[in-house]
Amino acid sequence: MSVQPPTLPIAEVIPAVRAALAAHPLVVLQAPPGAGKSTALPLELLHEDWLAGQSVIVLQPRRVAARAVASRLAEGLNEAVGQTVGYRVRFESRVSAQTRLEVVTEGILTRRLQRDPELSGVGLVILDEFHERSLNADLALALLREVQGALRDDLRVLVMSATLDPDLPARLNAPLVESAGRAYPVEVRYLPTDPVGRVEDTVSRQVRQALAEEEGDVLAFLPGVREIRGAAAQLADTGALVLPLYGDLSVREQRRALLPDPKGQRKVVLATSIAETSLTIDGVRVVVDGGQSRTQAFDPATGLTRMVTGRVPRDSAAQRAGRAGRTAPGVAYRLWSERTQPLLPPTRPPEVLEADLAPLVLELAAWGTPDPADLAWLDAPPAPRVQTARALLRGLNALDSAGRVTPEGQRLLEFPTHPRLAHLLTGGAQARLGPLAADLAALLEERDPLPPGSGADLTERVAALRFWRAGRGGRGDVAVLERVERLSRQWRSLLELRADNTEADPYDLGGLIALAYPERLALAREAGPGGVRGRFLLAGGQGVALPEGDALAGAPALAVAHLDSRTVNPGNAEGRIYLAAPLAEATLDARAQWTEAVRWDARTGTLLAQRERRVGALILETRPLKDVPAELRVEALAGAIRAEGLHLLNFGREAESLRARVQSLRYWQPDGDWPALSAPALLDTLEDWLGPFLGTARTRDDLGRINLLPALQALLPWPLPQQLEDLAPTHVTVPSGSRIRLEYRTDGSPPILAVRLQEVFGLADTPAVNAGRTPVLLHLLSPAGRPVQVTQDLRSFWNSSYFEVRKDLRGRYPKHAWPDDPWTHAPIKGTRRRGG
Known part of the structure; x- marks a missing residue:
């Protein structure tokens, strides 16, 4: 069947598309704007043998385009929309029993897949304008590929757009059909x-x-x-x-x-x-x-x-x-x-890499795939964003602790909107505030009906809507109010409720906003410079503020609906509140929980321990905590050390020496079992090695008094302590009988032995550690303790450089021995002259 003028560029590749779809379950089509891929190709495919009387679904990313494409397709058949060709968008559909080609927005397909994973009666799904890589398009493709693999090997999917990633066909393991021409230059x-x-x-x-x-x-x-x-x-x-x-x-x-x-x-x-x-x-x-x-x-x-x-x-x-x-x-x-x-x-x-993933994560949980990694994605949803979405959905009671969808989550999916607003609607209905919840949800989805400078109070928006709806005039953009009312009517229809035009209680609005945005409950903070009020702290921890002079600025608590991270004033790090309502104390109390809080106060350098009644970051009441749980103390002190650095601890000479000796052996014996005692390694494992030695420490001074040597020694299991003494001794005994400390370094370089030259007369071989494999670096000192030679080859020094040193120093230090033959002269500790 041919229903479009043959002059459309897409006509040249229709045979190739037909052949590809007959042989492959997934095909990619690239055709430039104006080629006819949206308005001609679906009709040309409608009577393919492999469709066998089944229907076709065409996905469009926008409602405007879905309606327009359906109209064009219907015109191609000289029919009205709703006969062979129909469309479904949110809250609107024009289909009939005759309809075999439906143009739908992407969320509509997801809903259908959730209800009927086999897509019974559908033979082809076309994902149009796929280059936009919307969140719903990527989700639809991932679900369709799973359906093809598990339930419907006869289902065809055609991915098409004017501009596509050249690697897309290979990533999908699908053939590519290209249309080169456009309708007109x-x-x-x-x-x-x-x-x-x-x-x-x-x-x-x-x-x-x-x-x-x-x-x-x-x-x-x-x-x-x-x-x-x-x-x-x-x-x-x-x-x-x-x-x-x-x-x-x-x-x-x-x-x-x-x-x-x-x-x-x-x-x-x-x-x-x-x-x-x-x-x-x-x-x-x-x-x-x-x-x-x-x-x-x-x-x-x-x-x-x-x-x-x-x-x-x-x-x-x-x-x-x-x-x-x-x-x-x-x-x-x-x-x-x-x-x-x-x-x-x-x-x-792709939107999946940047968007709010709460709707997607809820859809996947309902699909039975709590872990997005179990699906074949073009670009997998980023794990941190998935975790953020799960946390929100758990707060909305839509997911359980294992990430599975709850009965409330299933209920939220019945509302074609973000889970936040769906929760507002269901919770509002349960609280017998359904009409107000419908009005509020509609206001939050649409543009603000009031002009700029009208303040942030949502109560004013509800009043404007209800005055207008009751035919009493009022202020506000009538076109916006019409759209808000149309959407509110849809929500009331789903909830089986009638409109309410009475005056709304501002605290009821605050309670409803709290259902949708639990992390945006806010408590007033102290006034800013010049006594300016309107600064708040969100339960999520962020500082926010109202524009100066806003009527809500004096409220002790708010529920915030719309805000963004852009600052209210230059140089101010607080986000801006756009829409909010006052919050009743009872709403906060109902959400508050007592917790034990132990945290470090960096300003005073002390550990604070108290019981707190709080909602997220909002502290409503505190009481002293006398018995501090050990795990909380360790966690808080470890956090303080990580934040301020290891300098909070006083390692002392012996502990630093131990660290350097062990670090040296890690370099010299990379295959050994020596633990890492570098600063990053110690910071990473503070709770393990330092926790048992923190005792009752509560201040910076307490931390500085901890003896760290036993804590570090505990990191060396048997037989490492003895091996450490054998391989990296702390001291070396020199010919004079003196026991000299070795200075180890953490970069794997040889340890330093600083010794007066007269104490090693007669010593031929340089002392060595690491079982004789690592000669020490000798710093041969003058009688005044200043280095006169640095060497790892003592034998060579006695045979050559010693005589230059002797010539230079014996006049300056006449009371010390400078023999002609250092090989035979007895080593000397003090200043007794022994000849020369």
Whole structure:
């Protein structure tokens, strides 16, 4: 069956795609923008023999694209959406019993796999725009590969995009089919130099030029809604129809941007990255690429996600330029210099390496794979981020201690949102606050309906929503309030609840936020410089602050919903609170636990021991701890030594000598059993070797008084102590009868024997340690104790250098022996003259 014009570039490779899918369970297709891979190829595959009447699922990363692609596919069949071709996105579907080709967003496929791992009735899954490497796309591919290997060897998967990692086919062990052509040529133009200033200003200037010099509609890419509004205001007088396109718009407004103007007016579509892929905007002949995009960046150390604006990678720039060649030849203006182009990153990092992994970890636990390493990933989720996600999910009661999904976790998966907000909804319903939980969850997912400077209190947002919903007016962005209410209605439907327009209790809001963000409960801290209030400490340990003058600044406790790690003021290390509600003391009390805390106070150099009633890092009450558990004492003191360094301990001469002797033997006998006594090794094992000798130490002075020699000796099991004395003795007896200490060094160099020259008369061979294998380094001293010769060859010294030394020193030290024949002269301890 052929349902698309044969002139589409994808037509050339459709036979190759058919053959590859007939022979292989997994195939990779690369085709440039405009080739028809999204809107033509799925229909061409619908009646393949290997499908045998089964259905096709096409994954799209965005809801706007899913609806648009379904419409294009349905047009190819001269049908309405919902017949042969349908779509499913969050809270919306248009399918029927006739539907055999469903375009879905990625989370929808994951839900279906969880309910039906065999994907009964599905013969082909197409992962479109895979170059974006979204978290859900990587998860879907990993689950589909497991399904293919364990349950459905007849299931086909087609991975496709305009730009792909060249190593992807080999990594998937899959054949590659490439389509070289595009629908129409696109001329790419650069600026002479990189622009300076706001991106919306640069984009607006270029759009004006394009409207004057080029034909057709214009699609301009900007990083976010704020920049889109700024550019729209500057272009209002151009005579063109200026339309926004971003994810938060209503379906009606999105369709208005995608379809030709009914009156034939020229359009300028100002879009975010949502328009990069899978969308054909009829009439667009010109693309103006501002060169920036806004993405989420998750910091596992703080558990915070913030929006980051940065340069687009080269593959995204290629996708954007391709929008100009979908229906006719086009022009793409890149608002950076051609010299900058090769300096752009080739791609964005896969989202799985940078994102909040809590949703993924919960999905895997429900799939029966608590350990992500058990699946075949293109890029495995980083272990530290997995641990962060598990900790959060345990706090939400979604996972047990072994990482298995709990009944509450299964319940959370029924809500198509982040587990945090799902927990807020389920917990709110249990507390008979379901309507308020629905309103709050919707407000937290959507943009703030109140204008900047409205303060952080979420109570004001709930009031604005409920006033508007009750038809009583009020303040707020009506378009945002409409979206919030639409989402709240969906949550109320799932919870089987009706709307509530009564005044909300601020402390109820704080309690609900605590369900979603348990680590963001906050206690007020002391005022900052100038008595400024509004500084708080989170249960997670981070310092945060409200903007100066915020109405919540005097609250003793808050539950914080939205914040980021950017500082409130320059030079201030505290993160900024955007949305919060006051927190009742009872909510904190219900979460508090008594713990025994023993920690080192670096300021006073003492060990603090107390019982603390706390919620995470928040200490609500303290009591002295009289009997300090030994393990806590050792842990705290070891932590202090690691933080401040081994100089807190006084090793003394004998202990340092022992360390140097053992370290020397480790160098000389690398295959031996000598323990490591270097500073890093001792710091790593403090609890083991020092713990039993800490006694009742509580201060820096106490630590400095500990005799470390027995502690180090205990590290030498039998027979090492005797071997140490034999191989690395502390002293050497010289011919005069003196017992001289050897100075060992930790770098493996020979030990030093510093001895007065007169005490070794007659000694021919240099003393040696390490069973005679390592001659000592002799420092032969003058009567005043100053080195006159350094040697490991005493015999050679007596035969040669001695006479130069004798000539130089005997006049200065006439009371000491300087014999003509040092071989036969008796060694001397003191100053008795023995001739010469």
